[in-house]
Amino acid sequence: MKNWLATMMCGGLLLAGGVAFGDDMSKEHMAKHDQMMKDCMARQDSSMGKDAAMKACNDVLKKDAMSKDKMDKEPMHK
Numbered sequence: 001m002k003n004w005l006a007t008m009m010c011g012g013l014l015l016a017g018g019v020a021f022g023d024d025m026s027k028e029h030m031a032k033h034d035q036m037m038k039d040c041m042a043r044q045d046s047s048m049g050k051d052a053a054m055k056a057c058n059d060v061l062k063k064d065a066m067s068k069d070k071m072d073k074e075p076m077h078k
Helices: 004-041 050-073
Strands: none
Touching: 004 050
16 A cells, blocks of 8 residues: 555656646747737738738747758757
8 A cells, every 4th residue: 555655746746746847848838929920020011911910820830840850850960
């Protein structure tokens, strides 16, 4: 019984720590994403509608994220 209780307590502490750390990281990521979106929207042509500009910015951000992920996964060649 003591072993089970100790295991559950350790698991709970690890889970709580992971959630707390993960929450901080997501806030940082969202702030960066929001700033990138604002910068992109500022560069868009004024003749575009707001919805079209947001779609264009989302496409650009997705393309950048995909290329970054691809670069991270590829091994370095000498």
